[in-house]
Amino acid sequence: MAEVLIVDSQDEAGAIVAREIADLLKDKPDAVLGVATGSTPLAVYRALEQLIKDEGIDVSQVRAFALDEYVEIDPNHPESYRSVIHREVTERLGLNPEYVLVPGQNATSLATAGQEYDAAIEAAGGVDVQILGIGRTGHIGFNEPGSSLASGTRIKTLAAATRRDNARFFDSEDEVPIHCITQGIGTILKARHLFLLAFGESKADALAASIEGPVTASCTGSAIQLHPRATVIADEAAAAKFDNAEYYRFAAANKPDWQGL
Ligand code: PGA
DSSP, rough: EEEEESSHHHHHHHHHHHHHHHHHHHHHHOOEEEOOOTTTHHHHHHHHHHHHHHTTTOOOTTTEEEEEEEEOOTTSTTSHHHHHIIIIIIITTTTGGEEEEEETTOOOOOOOHHHHHHHHHHHTOSEEEEEEEEOOOOOSSOOOOOOOOOOOSSEOOOOHHHHHHHHGGGSSSSSSOOOEEOOOOOHHTTTTEEEEEESSGGGGHHHHHHHHOOTTTTGGGGGGGGOEEEEEEETTTEEEEEEEHHHHHHHTTTTTTTTTO
C-alpha cells in the first residue's frame, strides 16, 4: 500500500518532495534522480532550487534520468523533453548537463535505444528517487493502457487523450508527436522511492483507479501498488474520488515521528 498525503497546494507538495530529495543529496552527493516533465513536477523543482541555494547543497555529482521523450521531434525543439528537462531541471538546479539523460539521447539506434537507456540507469546504480505525474489515461511515464507491467524502456504510441492534453505545448494537436520513448513500468518499479504527484480534478479518476482500483495494465498508474516505497501526494481536487480519503488523512495525522516518507 502506498502512503497517500492530501495537501492544500502544489507548493506544499513541492516542499515535501524537495525536502526529501535535498536530504538525500546531503547523504549521497552522487544520488540518481528520476525526473518527469509536464506541469506537475514544477513545484518540486522550484522548491528544490531554493533548498539547494539556501543550504549550499553540492549537486555536481548528481545524475538524472528523464522518464520519457517524444520520438518525432527535433531534440532542439523547445517542447522536446530534452529541452524541457534542460530548462526546468538541469539549469534550474545547476546539474552537470553531462549527467542528465533523456531516453533516446546518445542512442545508437531507435531499435536499441530503450535497452541502452535501461543499461545506463543500471550503470549509474539505479534511480534513488523517481518523480511521477499521472495522465488522464492513468499513464505513468508514457505507459498508455495496455503497457506490460514488466516493460523496460521502449517506443510506445501515445493515446489520443494524451496528445489532446499535450496539444497545449504546441501550435496544434497535429503537431504533437505520435510516438514516444518511455521508461517501462518495470523500469520505474526498480527505482528505490517513488513519488506520484497529482493536482486538479482532471486527475481524480485516474488517481483513484491507480491507488484503489485493481492492478491492471489498463491503468498503469496502478503498478505503484506493487512498489514497496511509494508516496502519493495529491491536492484536494485530485483526491476527490478516493474512497479511503478519511483513512489517508487519519494515517498521515497519526504517523510515528520516527517514520520517514
Ligand atoms: P501533467 O502531465 O503533469 O502536465 O499534468 C502528467 C502526465 O501526463 O503524466
